[in-house]
Amino acid sequence: MDIATVKKLILPATLTVAELAERLGVSGPQVIKYLMTNGVAAALNQAVDFETAALAADHFGFEAESEDAAVEAAVEATGVAGQPGRARHPLLDLSGEDPATLVPRPPVAAVLGHVDHGKTSLLDVIRKTRVAAGEAGGITQSIGAYQVMHKGRPITFIDTPGHEAFTAMRARGADVTDIAILVVAADDGVMPQTEEAIQHARGAGVPIVVAVNKIDKDGANPDRVLQQLADRGLVSEQYGGDTQVVRTSAKSGDGLDDLLENILVTADILxxxxxxxxxxxxxxVIDSHLERGRGPIATVLVQNGTLKVGDNIVAGAVFGKVRALLDDSGRKVQGAGPSTPVVVTGLSDVVVAGEVLHVTDTERAARTLAEQRALAQKQRQVQPVRHISLASLEAHAAEGETKTLNLVLKAEANGSLEALRGQIAKLGDDPAVKIKVVGEGVGAVSESDVNLAKVSDAIVIGFNVRPDDRARAAADDLGVDVRYYDVVYHVTEDIEKAVKGMYEPRMVEVFQGRAEVRRVFTVDGKNAIAGSHVLDGKITRNAVCKVLRDGAEVAHSRIEALKRFKDDVREVVKDYDCGITLADFNEFQEGDVIEAYVVEQQNL
Incomplete structure (x- = not known):
């Protein structure tokens, strides 16, 4: 086959023969005939896995790539100059579309900023509704998306509870926003959450338009805000930079037309x-929940194509058929085009926010794909994917490659953060590694920090701080390397050792919980299940463990499966029963004690 004629084709984990034929641009019988010559008997509406589809693709002149691999490759890609790459989900990538079919769509803007700086009130005035008045403490109660008109052109706004939700969606591969609207109160100025919002918007690689809000409030000082923003790299046009800054008041409505105009201009140019x-x-999927009388519903932002009533859909491990579509005013519509937010009913379950929804040819194809993804999700929980780490940095250094190391820094105080930043800056001259701080802050490592590290392909460095439970769980799920130190020079020492190929992580087993084996079950020759009662602490899936018998260690293994009754669970706490299966040990006896540990760094 002539290499020059090979075209790239991104395929899901499973798809029907009819869908495969459509993507290959050939007839269904042609694909069926090829599959039969290779011992695969499948009808048009039957599903085939990626490996089988890839063979067919190769036969018809395509080079197939899985959706998961394409997402991983997109994370590595560079985006706008000076900004991290935007990890586009393959289904959202327009590079494979015929340019002649592409038409302008409305821009999508996300509103970010510090709490109580007027994000929702500003959007409320723009939409001319009373959403903000019904919210407790100014906190957005649910994620919504709304469309407004300016000079005959629509603009879609995403109103999130904060930059954490914005980045959490990106951590799942979603690429929703074209422009970030950073709201800063003229009286408060730049606050900690403002700085985090700037970091998260930069991590998304989207242009930032600043709204200096509450300009009519006592104590307002817009010029001070402009200086604070300039100190953080957002230099306004007034100061000779290229950042669009608009002075607004949600109370009086001043500056709102200018803000909408700037959004359109930024979208048209950048x-x-x-x-x-x-x-x-x-x-x-922007939001999803269970509603009485309608079942699972989801707020969906359509980004390409047109979603219609009756379409078969799949989003993550959830499938369904569109029963009804409602626009942002609650009116029923028959279809929704690009950049249009709609509420979708007819799903089989609640969808995780940030999942990409797409249409399939048949309900069976949607169901099969959802089941395949659910299985893949369970497998990823057992063996989470690891992203950048000091160990992988060492491998790149050993191959003579220059590697960019992105860092998220957290410390217990500003002084410590300054010291940590200063030490890391000293490594900037090393030709083997380029170091970039993509986020920093004071306080414990949070789930938001982990999500930012995931989308930026960064390592989280915690100095004299520890993660909360949600951050630890997110790091495990997303495969983010989170490291903790109490001596500043140990941070640079570990990075230097990794660059020089001498890095050895210092690890220690930390006690987590203890369970007693009460009964032993064996099923169809599979690994034995130890029916156990948790005596102390908690037992978690994937924990390292020891099996003790009469006080002596008889096995050292890993918890491969953890169940409560018939359900797989993440953890079981004290005074509860559970079933434990180990990776490479079956010889349980009643009365054995299983001690679970987590492996952590020694230099905590």
Whole structure:
């Protein structure tokens, strides 16, 4: 086959023969005939796995790549100059579309900023509704998406509870926003959450438009805000930079037309958003919950194609058929085009926010794909994917490659953060590694920090701080390397050793919990299940463990499966029963004690 004729084709984990034929641009019988010559008997509406589809793709002149691999590759890709790459989900990537089919679509803007700086009130005035008045403490109660008109052109706004939700969606591969609107109160100025919002917007690689809000409030000092923003790299045009800054008041409505105008201008110049409204729909789930009388519903932002009533859809491990579509005013519609937010009913379950929703040819194909993803999700929980780490940095250094090391820094106080930043800056001259701080702050390592590290492909460095439970769980799920230190020079020492190929992580087993084996079960020759009662602490899936018999260690293994009754669970706490299966040990006896440990760094 002539290499020059090979075209890239991104395929899901499973798809029907009819869908495969459509993507290959050949007839269904042609694909069926090829599959039969290779011993695979499948009808048009039957599903085949990625490996089988990849063989067929190769036969018809395509080079197949899995969706998961394409997402990982997108994370590594560079985006706008000076900004981290935007990890586009393959289904949202327009590079494979015929340029002739692409038409301009409305820009999508996310509103970010510090709590109580007027994000929701500002959007409320723009939408001319009373959403903000019904919210407790100014906190957005649910994620919504709304569309407004300015000079005959629509603009879609995403109103999130904060930059954490914004980045959490990106951590799952969603690429929703074209522009970030950073709201800063003119009286308060730049606050800690403002700085985090700037970091998260930069991590998304999207242009930032600043709204200096509450300009009519006592104590307002917009010029001080402009200086604070300039100190953080957002230099306004007034100061000779290129950041669009608009002075607004949600109370009086001043500056709102200018803000909308700046959004459109920024979109036209820097983004130029386009889509193909005539193809099958692809979008992102902004919010999802269970509603009495309607079942699971989801707020979806359609990003390409047109979503219609009756379409078969799949989002993550959830599938369904669109029963009804409601626009942001609650009115029923028959279809929704690009950049249009709609509420979707007809799903089999609640969807995780940030999952990409797309249309399939048949309900069976949607169900099969959802089941395949659910299985893959369970496998990833057992063996989470690891992203950048000091160990992988060492491998790149050993191969003579220059590696960019992105860091998220957290410390217990500003003084410590300054010291940590200063030490890391000293490594900037090393030709083997380029170090970039993509986020920093004071306080414990949070789930938001982990999500930022995931989308930026960064390592989290905690100095004299520890993670909360949600951050630890997120790090495990997303495969983010989170490291803790109490001596500043140990941070640079470990990075230097990794660069020189001498890095050895210092690890120690920390006691987590203890369980007593009460009964032993064996099923169809599979690994034995130890029916156990947790005596102390907690037992978690994937924990390192020791099996003790009469006080002596008889096995050292890992907890491969953990169940409560018939359900797989993440952890079981004291005074509860559970079933424990180990990776490489079956010889349990009643009365054995299983001690669980987590492996952590020694230099905590």
């Amino acid at each position: 983004v130029q958003p386009k889509a193909n409204p005539k193809r099958a729909a692809v979008g992102t």
